[in-house]
Amino acid sequence: MKRATSRSATSRTASSPDAEDTRSPGGEDTPLLRAEGLVKTHYGEGAPAHAVRGVDLSVRQGEFVAVTGPSGAGKSTLLHLLGGLQRPDSGSLWLDGECTDGYSEARWAVERRRRIGIVFQFFNLVSNLSVADNVELPALLAGLSPRQARAERELLLDELGLAGKERSMPGELSGGEQQRVALARALVNHPQLLLADEPAGSLDSKGTREVTRLLSRFHQRGQTIVLVTHDARLASAADRVISFFDGRIADDAVLDTAPARGTGISGVLELRD
Numbered sequence: 001m002k003r004a005t006s007r008s009a010t011s012r013t014a015s016s017p018d019a020e021d022t023r024s025p026g027g028e029d030t031p032l033l034r035a036e037g038l039v040k041t042h043y044g045e046g047a048p049a050h051a052v053r054g055v056d057l058s059v060r061q062g063e064f065v066a067v068t069g070p071s072g073a074g075k076s077t078l079l080h081l082l083g084g085l086q087r088p089d090s091g092s093l094w095l096d097g098e099c100t101d102g103y104s105e106a107r108w109a110v111e112r113r114r115r116i117g118i119v120f121q122f123f124n125l126v127s128n129l130s131v132a133d134n135v136e137l138p139a140l141l142a143g144l145s146p147r148q149a150r151a152e153r154e155l156l157l158d159e160l161g162l163a164g165k166e167r168s169m170p171g172e173l174s175g176g177e178q179q180r181v182a183l184a185r186a187l188v189n190h191p192q193l194l195l196a197d198e199p200a201g202s203l204d205s206k207g208t209r210e211v212t213r214l215l216s217r218f219h220q221r222g223q224t225i226v227l228v229t230h231d232a233r234l235a236s237a238a239d240r241v242i243s244f245f246d247g248r249i250a251d252d253a254v255l256d257t258a259p260a261r262g263t264g265i266s267g268v269l270e271l272r273d
C-alpha cells in the first residue's frame with residue numbers, strides 16, 4: 001500500500017524555482033516531509049560506510065522530531081539528505097507534497113533559502129560579516145527588500161535576546177550567542193522546515209538550555225523541526241523521538257508529555273500575526 005501512495009505522489013511535478021508562493025502547496029493533510037526508501041553510502045578511504053540503509057519517514061506540519069542515536073549511526077547523513085545537502089543513492093523525498101527527485105543543486109539552494117532553514121553544530125556564520133549582515137543576507141538573497149530584511153532581522157534578534165549585538169562580528173560572541181545568530185539566520189525567511197544538526201553540540205549547559213528553550217518556543221508557534229542530537233535534554237523538547245541505529249530507524253516514539261498532536265498548525269495560525 002505504501003508503494004502505491006509513493007508512486008502517485010512521485011507523479012507530481014516540481015514547480016518552478018521562481019514561483020513566488022512556496023507555502024503549503026500540499027495542503028494541511030500533506031506531510032511536510034516524506035521519505036521513502038532513502039539509502040546513502042559514503043565512499044571514502046576505507047570500506048564504504050552504509051550511513052542510511054533504507055529510511056521511510058513522514059513528518060507532519062508543526063511536528064518537532066528529534067533523531068537520536070549513537071555516533072556513526074547515520075543521523076547527520078539523514079539530515080543532510082532531508083535538506084538536499086547530499087543526494088540519496090536511492091529512494092525518494094517529498095517536500096510538502098512535491099517530489100524532490102528531479103531537483104537540481106540550484107533548485108535545492110532555492111529551497112534552502114525559502115523553505116528550509118538549517119542550523120549546524122559549529123554555527124557556520126560568515127566570519128567577516130556582522131551579526132546583522134549574517135541574518136539579513138539570506139533574506140536579501142530570497143528577494144526581500146533591504147528594508148524588509150532589516151525589519152525581519154530586528155524582530156528576530158530582539159526575540160533571540162541579541163538586540164544591541166547587530167554590529168558585532170561573530171568571533172566577538174559567545175558560542176551560545178553565535179548559535180542564536182545562526183538560528184535567526186535560519187529562520188529569517190520563515191521556512192516551513194527547520195533542520196538542526198547537533199545545535200547544542202559545542203555549547204555548555206547554559207547554551208544547551210538556551211537552544212532547547214528557543215527551539216521549544218518556535219515549535220509552540222508551529223515551526224516544524226527535525227533535530228539531530230545526542231543530548232537527551234534537547235531531545236526531550238521534541239514531541240517525537242526517533243532512535244536511529246546502524247542507518248535505520250530502530251524506534252519512533254511520540255512522547256507522552258507532548259502538546260496534543262493534530263492541533264499544531266491551527267494553533268500556529270492563531271499565534272502568528
Ligand SMILES: Nc1ncnc2c1ncn2[C@@H]1O[C@H](COP(=O)(O)OP(=O)(O)OP(=O)(O)O)[C@@H](O)[C@H]1O
Binds near residue numbers: 051073
Ligand atoms: N563524507 C563522508 N565520507 C565518508 N564517510 C562518511 C562521510 N560522512 C559520514 N561518513 C560515515 O558515515 C557514517 C555515518 O556518519 P554520520 O555522520 O551520518 O553519523 P552520525 O550518527 O551523525 O554520527 P555523529 O553522531 O558522530 O555525528 C559514519 O561511519 C561516518 O564515518
